[in-house]
Amino acid sequence: MASLQGLSKIPRIPNKNYKRSGIKSYVHLLKKWGFQPTQPGPYFQLNKATETLGTFHKFGLEEELSRVLAKKTSTGEIGEVPAEDQQNDTEYLCPVQIGTPPKTFMLDFDTGSSDLWVWSSELPKETLAKAKDHNIFDPKKSCTFKVSKGSKWEIVYGDETSASGTVGTDTVTIGGIAIENQAVELANKMSPEFIEDTADGLLGLAWSTINTVTPKAVATPVENMITQKDIPSNARLFTAKLGSVHDAKDPDKGESFYTFGYIDQDEVGCHEIHYTHVDKSQGFWMFQSESATVNGKTVARNGNKAIADTGTTLALVSDETCKAIYDAIPGSKYDKDEQGYTFPSNTPTDKLPVVTFAVGSKKFAIHKKDLAFTDVGKGMVYGGIQSRGTLPFDILGDTFLKGIYAIFDQGKTRFGAVQRQDPDDHHHHTRAPHS
Template identity: 35%
Template sequence: MKFTLVSSSIALLVTALAVEAAPGGKILSVPLQTNGNYKPSIKASLAKVAAKYSKHKINPLLNVPGGLASTEGTGSVPVIDYEIDIEYYGTVSIGTPAQNFKIDFDTGSSDLWVASTLCSTCTTHTRYDSTKSSTYVADGRTWSIAYGDGSTASGILATDTVTLGGLAIKSQTIELAKKESSSFASDPIDGLLGLGFNTITTVSGIKTPVDNLISQGLITSPVFGVYLGKASKNGGGEYLFGGSDSTKYTGTLKTVPVNKSQGYWGVTVSSLKVGTTSVGTSFSGILDTGTTLLIFTETIAKKVAAAYGATDNGDGTFIISCDSSNFKPLVFTMNGSTFNVPADSIIFEQDGSTCFASFAYSSGMSLSILGDVFLKNNYVIFNQQVPSVQIAPSIDQ
């Protein structure tokens, strides 16, 4: 899911993925770039996340499958984060010859869409030009996306070769934007590549890039590992398709079943604590590289805030003490294992003498989103074939 947050002068969108194949495959390198001009509004961003997830009703996570298939091989791809871990995006090539785009990788959605020359309002972005690609094939179907703040994007479908770091996915369905509202103009990305399951594509029946990487034999194991670095620890990061990188985590990987019935990487959080103080039990969550912060239900968020002495701004965000020395870690329990967000990650941003918490809520949401505040503290291997994840503390925790 593409979800951004801003507190005062900052934008908090984060998503990223760069990948590398398992042994026998080619190396996929997706170097990430940054843009400091991206500053959306916090209220609009909260509306976007509520609207996007409300499109697909989220049910309690029942009858989740267990286990995780063993991976074959690893791959290393360096990435760069934007300022204080605000946004990650990588270069994806589309067409023959290649046209390069800054693409947001998002485990909370499943579409691949990009600005195109059919769009007269997309001039701030690099636009895909179908007339310059010998592998372009028209589709004719239409697509559209609407966000809660009124911003929209729409266009037509096509297929073309999509290249991720040297691996060419043939006949990949892409969504070409013909229209986008003015609110997208300041967004640094040219498009978005979803890493969720194919049941939530905007147009039904479309195979995702991950589907095609697997079916076309471009990777030998249906997994991708995600390591997001912290700006406070020299930033960077690493993303892999087809394997995991044991140098990016400590301790033992713990398996957590995933419920993909709603199309997301859904998990059950059996317990949430601030230190030893319980603030939530048995709730549904989504692992989402496209969300910067931790987004809880209003009830849980206010309990978390109370435990940290934070003040509700009334818009879903919280003011929190700038002194974290007495903070306790935020502890998630999933499938019997605990995973931490340490005290130094509870403060997300400081604006003068005011600090903003790294957790928030969106009124009316019935689920929680474990965004990059969780993911940059915990290394996660996503397994698409056996819906599950493996999690271990990140080396940056």
């Protein structure tokens, strides 16, 4: 059992290989979430006659299972989506120790999924030959590893890319907390898209109902922290502060981290944490988000829900909300070649709108600099907020989460937020991160 003194921040480390691309990030989200775009562009979901594409995100849209991501070329031909068209890399990685003796792996922390999987020595030789920068888990080198006989796992995305393998248990250490007998999913097969990612694997922080292990789903690291009493009973939670490499001159130097089992009071300060109930029925950190505002003008969204997803770089919202936001930015336009909203890179900060989204009953503002995701050339930037297409809920990814200190309270089934102030909102021009 960990004492509070033993708990520590887990740094969120910028991936030096990551290159920002608006359209590639959007294609990745089409792949991850399987929605049909409602705005024009080269990428769309093609209906397939197959019964199912395997284990897929479960959000009550059965018809999504028979779709595959496709691309329409400039000549009108329809074909597969090349790997180079997708964002296959992760912007930030977190250190996690697995095994005895412990070995460090750099993982993608994702509140939109529930699998803990790693590159393993069970992968084919030709795959391992490409793994020069990867940390590889070899179960034979850990004296605490136990095979989970008969268990297997598979993640399949909407373009039929997949990763799969075997399952075992081992000691996993996250931020000073040693979790015993944690299920670890070992990759023995993966699509080229996964091979291109700098991450050594993924650590899912959603609810275990969407874990892909069969025949029986396994508990997530946070669930095991709770049952093993590794974290205090009054703090069965984790928190996320998503800073930015572009905030190096801010007082906090753009620090980015997760905590498990405690709330960083320096981040809360004199503010009160605003909490709202989480609907975990679909396995996600989902909550009511029934209004948005653009320069104080409300966009009513009766019954609208949103999920907080650290595994999504952008924010995806309804077309009506997108239109209200970009209508408020002079010179903005929807660029069908980029399949996204863009606006002039020289837009002064005071000409950018104040955009808020509701978390339950309270509104939280996006930092103005995060309205710009990256340069797309011709003096334009790709917006950090884009269309969710046919998805029935918003995905509030890093664009939104960078504006708050987020508390994922698993014990009390609630999501908490504290607004973070951004000194850059008083600067003169949009600073889009370069790709």
